[in-house]
Amino acid sequence: MQNSLAAGEPAQMSPLQRDSxxxxxxxxxxxxxxxxxxxxxxxxxxxxxxxxxxxxxxxxxxxxxxxxxxxxxxxxxxxxxxxxxLSRADFDEVTAIRTELEGMAAARAGAARTATDVTTIRARHADLADAAESGDIDRYLSANAAFHASIYAVARWPLLLSMIQRLWLIAGPAIRACLPDQTHLGRSMACHDTILAAFLTGDGAALRAAIIADIATAAPDIRASLTIGTTRSNDDEIQS
Amino acid sequence: MQNSLAAGEPAQMSPLQRDSxxxxxxxxxxxxxxxxxxxxxxxxxxxxxxxxxxxxxxxxxxxxxxxxxxxxxxxxxxxxxxxxxLSRADFDEVTAIRTELEGMAAARAGAARTATDVTTIRARHADLADAAESGDIDRYLSANAAFHASIYAVARWPLLLSMIQRLWLIAGPAIRACLPDQTHLGRSMACHDTILAAFLTGDGAALRAAIIADIATAAPDIRASLTIGTTRSNDDEIQS
DNA sequence: ATCTTCGATCTGCGATCGCAGTAAGGGTCA
DNA sequence: TGACCCTTACTGCGATCGCAGATCGAAGAT
Known part of the structure; x- marks a missing residue:
């Protein structure tokens, strides 16, 4: 009744307004x-x-x-x-919980994956590789988050995904703050290749190990940059 | 300046208003x-x-x-x-994450406990036993939550504690809904004795196992009562 | 008697205004 | 010239009002 365009209009209505x-x-x-x-x-x-x-x-x-x-x-x-x-203690806590929860999500995702999931993850990995090659840090971080999130989403556990997202939310700014380490970006990309390979084989245990390795690889660099960012946080100009 | 009672008033000021x-x-x-x-x-x-x-x-x-x-x-x-x-799938997810996170908190709490912690946990356990004996379900559930929370607080990881609290928040109403199982209450109290014993010895692995056993013991009963509560949720009168 | 329909009354969501507290800038006095 | 105070412009928090949508009950029509 609502759509007065009725007959010759195959196009779907615009989303108008999804959420609040x-x-x-x-x-x-x-x-x-x-x-x-x-x-x-x-x-x-x-x-x-x-x-x-x-x-x-x-x-x-x-x-x-x-x-x-x-x-x-x-x-x-x-x-x-x-x-x-984040203090170093805060970051250690986040990292420990991330290891636990993302490992759990990965193990489950490896077993529950479908053909559609595989194509999605491949696409996300391609985006990530592309962003890494371009050297655009912002694109890389977004693609990295999307890559990981799409893997965890395969586990079909929305609450678990939400809790993992919260951890990323807390750690995100600290990760960005230690951005310019180009070597870290290369090492991280190697981890992501391992993650993709494990996902393709569907080996949950291997995928879990690869995810944990990715977290453990990135953690020391981020942790080392923490107190630096804490002490001179407000020295530069406020914002753009 | 605010306190006009000034001189002969050793008593501390009232908290007035702590939070928003x-x-x-x-x-x-x-x-x-x-x-x-x-x-x-x-x-x-x-x-x-x-x-x-x-x-x-x-x-x-x-x-x-x-x-x-x-x-x-x-x-x-x-x-x-x-x-x-909660659907059964929701509850299974909550239970799985609880097992992971509360197990982690327990393992860490067992290693990090102090003398003060021991007395606190003993007191909470005594409260719990008292509530169990009285048969007051409400008191029992509150004491149970306080007992577990005080154990996890020993780990001194506020984020982890907060995430565990969120899980309790979600599962709480479902747990209460399958309350009248008196036998479950007895079994649960046995688990709590094991938990206390493991905490006193400071064996993190044993404490973790005891916590997980407690969760696993209670889960089947709660899970079984879920769809019942789902189907006839709004049949009775609205509220008091 | 049954079905339809309209209005009163809920709901959550957003906008606007006022309050107490902090930080910083400008003026005044020593 | 320097230190002090006061004004002003923020901040987050709470209260109040209005809006669109949904439910429910009663009145009217068939």
Whole structure:
């Protein structure tokens, strides 16, 4: 009844508006934090983001509240919301939980994969390799997150995926902060080839081991850069 | 300047107001969900809760938004917020992740415990045994949650503890819904004695095994009661 | 008597306004 | 010239209002 275009209109209706505003804002910030669009310690203002997005402060507030509760942001003593700065102990904790949960998701994904999954993962891996070759850090981080997330999604455990995403959310800015290590990027890509190979064979145990190796390979570099970023976090100019 | 009582008043000032309203509301709902104060499918109204708590709808909304994002509540097609009803697949996922994360926390807690921790855990276990003997289900569930949480807190990994709490939040109402099984309560208490013993010896591996056994012991009963609660969830009267 | 239909009353979501607290800039006094 | 205070412009948090959508009950028509 709704579609008055009826007869000669095969095209599907436009999505109009999928989610609530706060959900859209949350998802955008989520992706931005994982992709390293924000630096540790960077201040995020509710009203500023609201005017920038052309909406009221209300939905922005709820999105930021959620991110704060999840540990991605923190409330500074001057009543400002800022991207959380991880201590080494924090990072170790995140890494340990990541090893556990992503390992579990990988083991399950290896056993549950379908033909469609295989083509999806291949595509994501191709994107990742392409981004790595281009040297574009932002593209690489986004592609890396998409590659991993698509693997874990194969396990078809949405809660597990959500908890893993939360860990990426917390660690994302710290990962981005130690970006310029080009050698790390090469080593990481070798890990990703191993991950893809294990996924193609469907060996859950091997896939789990490959994922854990990827985490363990990247961790020392990130960890080493942490206190540096902590001490001189606010020295440079605020933002663009 | 604020305290005009000044001189002869050694007593510390009252805490006045610790957190924001939304945080207090969130914590109260959190505890209530874990302790089984809400039944699966039960509708929770923002304005209703607000008037009941004597506050505006705003902080209640943010608390409920957080709980919805965490998977404890869900938005029904009639635009109502209700306590999430777990499918068996959902419950299996929660149980699997619980096994992993609570096992990890237990292993770490066994190694990191201090003398203070021992006395705390003993006290919590005594509370739990007392509640079990009294037969008060509500007291038992609260004491059970406090017992487990205090063990995991010994690991000193706040993020891990927070993620475990989220799992309890989701599973809480389902656990409460299959309450009247008195035999289950006895079996569970046996598990708790084993847990306490393992904690006292400081054997992380044994503590981990005891925790996992506790989860595995309770899971079948809860799982079996799930679809029942799902099908006839709204048959009885709405609420008190 | 049964079916339809319309209105009152819920729901969550967003916008707008006001409040208390902090940080920084400009003015004034010693 | 230097130190101090006060004003101003932010911040997050809470309250209040209005909107669209959905449910339910009662009145009217067949």
């Amino acid at each position: 505003l706060q959900q859209q804002i949350y998802e955008r910030l989520h992706a931005g934090l994982i992709a390293g669009a924000f630096r540790p310690g960077e201040v995020i203002s509710t009203r500023g983001l609201a005017t920038q997005l052309g909406v009221s402060a209300m939905p922005v507030r709820e999105a930021l509240t959620r991110l704060t509760a999840e540990g991605a942001l923190e409330l500074t003593p001057s009543r400002n919301l800022a991207v959380r700065i | 309203l939304q945080q207090q509301i969130y914590e109260r709902l959190h505890a209530g969900l874990i302790a089984g104060a809400f039944r699966p499918g039960e509708v929770i109204s923002t304005r209703g809760l607000a008037t009941q708590l004597g506050v505006s709808a705003m902080p209640v909304r943010e608390a409920l938004t957080r709980l919805t994002a965490e998977g404890a509540l869900e938005l029904t097609p009639s635009r109502n917020l209700a306590v999430r009803i």
